[in-house]
Amino acid sequence: MCGIIACVGSDDAADTVLTGLENLEYRGYDSAGVAIQNGTDLVVRKRAGKISELTGGFVRDLPEGVSGIGHTRWSTHGPPTDENAHPHTSASGAVAVVHNGIISNYEALRSELETAGYAFESDTDTEVIPHLVEQYLTQGLDSDEAFRRAIDRLEGSYAIAMMIEGENVVRAARQGSPLVVGLHDDAYYLASDVPAFLEFTDEVIYLEDGDIVTAESGSISITNLAGDPISREVDVVDWDPEETGKGEYDHYMLKEIESQPESLSNTIRGRIDPDEPAVRLEGFPAGCFEDVSEVHFVACGTSYHASLYGARLLDEANVRVRTSRASEFTGRVPDPEGTLVVAVTQSGETADTLGALRAAWSAGADTLAVTNVVGSTMAREADDVLYIRAGPEIGVAATKTFSSQVVTLALLAERLTEDIDGAIRRDDLGSYLRHLSVLPDQIEEVIRTSRAEALSTKYEDRNAYFFIGHALQHPVALEGALKFKEITYEHAEGFASGELKHGPLALVTPGTPVFALFDGKHDEKTHTNAKEAQARGAEIIAITASERTAEFADDVLVIPDTHPDLSGLLANIQLQFVSYYTARRLGRPIDKPRNLAKSVTVE
Known part of the structure; x- marks a missing residue:
């Protein structure tokens, strides 16, 4: 859900962090921010809204430091506001932290820190972390020990990256939330997911729960909470960086x-x-x-x-x-x-x-x-x-x-x-x-011949959409409905064909589109229930390899003939196109639908 990017040893940390944030947009977010270390000062910029608003606004005067951290936030504690955006800083502004996950004991920690005189500016659970670190720094602990002591106080799940003013060092910790390290010559990257830094390096270390990372230009160490060294294998990611770009596509x-x-x-x-x-x-x-x-x-x-x-x-x-x-x-x-x-x-x-x-x-x-x-x-x-x-x-x-x-x-x-x-x-x-x-070739045929775009025009202004299928077509109907509601924001439901008459048929009104999936093996139930819906005024769109099966239908999306146990995979392509083209006509943000995230890393 939330996204972390950090770098140290980069020629231009601000540009690297902003690029990483843009690469993490797919995870879903409602605010974003960065902190850049220029050698002496720690400069923080953050706000609610999209990364484009960051890059087009107040980040123009960010220093060209060699280390930085960035974050895309998905709201859990507190609404999406400038104050709740990450990074969060300590009272003096000397400590900046980005965090994914949930600190389950943050209320107790916040109360303790408020009693000690620390003032909070946000509603987030994350803000306890920089205050804890600063508290330990004022007690005379060095930066490494202050970070470890703060981490030791936390309960819950987290991936954390931290910077301290005047130090070109990024410290990080993982417990129950993903965090991966990228390596390239003397530069190091930390992120929630590999695509964040894939254009910079394909060499990665997957951190495990309890790992503590200290990274500076030309040097990185991984230890446990007690400070004991840990060896982690370096893997090479076989994804092509071009795979993570849109290329000539709109979405x-x-x-x-x-x-x-x-x-x-x-x-x-x-x-x-x-x-x-x-x-x-x-x-x-x-x-x-x-x-x-x-x-x-x-x-x-x-x-x-x-x-x-x-x-x-x-x-x-x-x-x-x-x-x-x-x-x-x-x-x-x-x-x-x-x-x-x-x-x-x-x-x-x-x-x-x-x-x-x-x-x-x-x-x-x-x-x-x-x-x-x-x-x-x-x-x-x-x-x-x-x-x-x-x-x-x-x-x-x-x-x-x-x-x-x-x-x-x-x-x-x-x-x-x-x-x-x-x-x-x-x-x-x-x-x-x-x-x-030969299924890949048949999918290519569906892509080349699909009429889904024209159908999306015909059925775009309806109140509800239903998807039905029997046996192996049932999970495809459920998936078709999920895709449709995810990106169009329109009401859609999937049902086992035989269940339509046991209640959901009450929702069918004249003009309701019903997508009926046929596999050539279990078609009787789907045919009977589609006809029953049609008798109530529904318009039936059949997805089938045999147009004879669906002569009664108002429209047909044809799929190549295949084994009945595989036909659902071809029908699924047609339903994905229907969802995509409907959402495009409605002007929806297709790749980043509201309230949703690519990877749901909190329960």
């Missing part, structure tokens, strides 16, 4: 929709052999799942819909399976020794999903992370990890990562059925994998 979302042939090819590459036929997942040899008797998916939002897709595939293979929203997962695992808990998250940092993973691990279950980000907290904490290999996704609304998650879970389902006792393997595995191998 990241459109770029990422249209990049799905490539991202899905990466997801599939080396993992399937239609001729044998076989699914081979790196790191999961034959027999590794033979002790599994039940699979339990935990996820949030789009990842939850992908999990529903994977769970349906396992259910049809006679595998005991459950799916829980991570925020509702209690940690109860009836058979810990036989349960595999699969945590699905694009970022690998989603707080609710991390909490569910840790609860499952504490209960004694084996855990597997399905994620997009190498080195993420989820990837490190789970017993095993399976990467979706979708590449960086910048738009807040997940697009290419949903399709890569679904395909990864589909492959995982096939591997699980090989090992799990009583599972029923596909008798058409070769055909299934051949269809999967």
Whole structure:
């Protein structure tokens, strides 16, 4: 959610920090600020609003220092105001801090500091940190010890970066909130996410909870709270910096929709052999799942819909399976020794999903992370990890990562059925994998031929939009509705086809658009319920490979013929286009929808 960027050893820290902030805009924010050290003074500029307002206004006179910190804030404690924007400073202005996360004991700390005579200028939990550091400095502690002592007082989750006036040093700490280090010659970067500094370096260190960082030009150290040195591996990120730019596109979302042939090819590459036929997942040899008797998916939002897709595939293979929203997962695992808990998250940092993973691990279950980000907290904490290999996704609304998650879970389902006792393997595995191998080409065909833009014009001024599908099309209907409401701000709901008549049909009025998803296998329920809605005046938009199936429909979005278990991935592309073009016609901020963030790192 909030974003941190820091640098030390840069030729122009102000420009570097501002560039990093712009790269972090996709995370969602309502205010921003910077602090730059010019060698003697610490200059702070911050305000509510967009980064463009920072760069076009009062940052013009920032010094060309060699170290700086910056922040994009997502309001938790206090509204989005200039006073609540980060960085926050101590009473003297000598200490500046940026912080992601929540300090759960801040009220007690604030009361203690106010009693000691410290005045607070904001409503945030963050402001206790610079006051604590200054308090320890006035007691005679050096900067390192004052920072450690302050960190030791904090409870909750945090990623923190701090600067002290007169020192070209950035100090940082991580506990429960992501923070990564970038290295390039004598310069160092700290950020919430790799894209913040990817154009400067691809060498990174993923920090872990409890790590304390001290960085200055030409030198960096990582220790624990006690000051003991810690060694962390340097990784090379294989993302191309151009992948994090919009290029010729107006929006990241459109770029990422249209990049799905490539991202899905990466997801599939080396993992399937239609001729044998076989699914081979790196790191999961034959027999590794033979002790599994039940699979339990935990996820949030789009990842939850992908999990529903994977769970349906396992259910049809006679595998005991459950799916829980991570925020509702209690940690109860009836058979810990036989349960595999699969945590699905694009970022690998989603707080609710991390909490569910840790609860499952504490209960004694084996855990597997399905994620997009190498080195993420989820990837490190789970017993095993399976990467979706979708590449960086910048738009807040997940697009290419949903399709890569679904395909990864589909492959995982096939591997699980090989090992799990009583599972029923596909008798058409070769055909299934051949269809999967050409799926990227079929998505390219949908991108080239879609009529979604014209449809968005026809149906843009309606009060509500409904999406229905049966079996594997149901999670795609849910995802289609989620995308639509996320970026258009219009009311949209997804339902299992058979459920429309059990209440939601009361909301259907003349002219209500109902998007009906057909897969060629489970079409009867969808057809019957779409016709019933149409009889009440709804206008039916069918997404199908066979126009004969949908002769009754008012409009049709055609998808290529494929295996019924994969058709939802083609229908999903059409629904993503419908959402995108509708939002564009309505003038919505597509890549940064209001109130939403790319990575939700607080519970």
